[in-house]
Amino acid sequence: TAVLMQNHGPFTIGGTAKAAVKTAVLLEEVARTVHISRQLGDPLPIPQDKIDSLYDRYQNVYGQ
Incomplete structure (x- = not known):
């Protein structure tokens, strides 16, 4: 779990x-990727169903 706090930074727990x-x-890697993407223009949103599908694959298939 991660939380970004305004005027502070990230807190993570596990x-x-x-x-x-x-x-x-x-x-940190995601923040870096978003920062670079925004420098190149407006990032295209990923539809929620694709996010859910990729998350499920990562949790249940990738690296198993």
Whole structure:
């Protein structure tokens, strides 16, 4: 779980310290990607059904 707090920055939690750090690293990578995307123009939104499908694949197929 990750939370971005205004005027502060990210907080992450996880079942273990390793999981919390992994979440923090992923959060930073996503923030970097969004920042670069916005410099190139308006990012195109991904439809929610595609997000749900990709999340399900990541959780249940990828790396298994």
